[in-house]
Amino acid sequence: MATKQKALPLTLDEENQHEQVIVDDENNGFDYSKRSQWLRAAVLGANDGLVSTASLMMGVGAVKQDVKAMILTGFAGLVGGACSMAIGEFVSVYSQLDIEVAQMKRENMRKGGGIEQEEGEKEELPNPLQAACASAFAYAVGAMVPLLAASFIKDYKVRLGVVAAVVTLALVVFGWLGAVLGRASGLKASLRVLLGGWLAMVVTFGLTKLVGSNRF
Template sequence: MAAETQPSKVFNIDVEGQLAHAEEDGGDALSHSAHDYTQRAQWLRAAVLGANDGLLSTASLMMGVGAVKKDVRTMILTGIAGLVAGACSMAIGEFVSVYSQYDIELAQMKREGNTQNKDKLPNPYYAALASALAFAVGAGVPLLAAAFITEYKVRIGVVVAAVTLALVVFGGLSAFLGKSPLVKSSLRVLFGGWLAMAVTFGLTKLVGDLGI
């Protein structure tokens, strides 16, 4: 009886070991897949937020200057300056931030003696470029809306309408990527954008009227 049960025990142990190994491999694959998905979602969300930042800051800047300077040339030049300055600022900020993360993760890999996955570390150059492009895309919305309209009041209305539509789209994308309520998130972004433009327009007009 002992001779008969021994192979069975060995077989059971071997099967259990293989199952455990398979589950381990499958778990690693699932974990890796989830990690990749999380990273992609984070990059997409960062791009959407960067575009939203470019949209809102440039539109607010154009509206503020437009409160005291009604000609289209001044408004467009202001928007272009905002686009270039904002894109450069975003690129530099993202480069410094991601490079710091790169240095930390690389140092950790070296401590663990595991540098074969170095190519999976975040690339600060790609991050800087992506951030600048995302900002420029958002900033391009109010610029294109205002570019060909000479009538002041019509131009202001078109810019507000274009920015409103873009805010709804970007707010919806942020909500989708962040797994948050779509309507509430979109409305928060929309009302926040309206408030930023209104405050900038009102305060700049007040300063202009006071002659400061």
């Protein structure tokens, strides 16, 4: 029969550190649950823009050495992806908003709250338009990284190498930044983002090269 282990008591130093973190958070006025909403949209948007655009450019670069084709593909990916992110975030947040407003009305009816209280609570809810704009902007920022890296390099092999190197650096930075702002492990987050980005670029490059080598 398995015995239930008791949690070890905290030492005096650990208790002091824990209390200090709580005091600092209260004094600073940070609400990490609220900040995680815009942080999620910003980090995911930037990562999606970076990885998606870089993968598109690497895929085209696998079959075409022309820098113009590569840049046009990346630009089309930037515009289309930013629009897609904005629409998706808008619909998602608006659906969440409808659910929360309906729940709020039910609570106010049950508790007998007034209209002023309901309007005040609505102001604290997420804004779909702001979330959509933030997602589109973050996506565009991420997508600009590979675009700028490839814009001024004519040599085919050098261009591919520079794009891969710059995207690698940006993946590490985005992963680390998201982890630091969310108080998570920077190393683990950076590795996850980096490996995912590399995998997307390699698979896109390889499959496009395979398909492009066949004549239809």
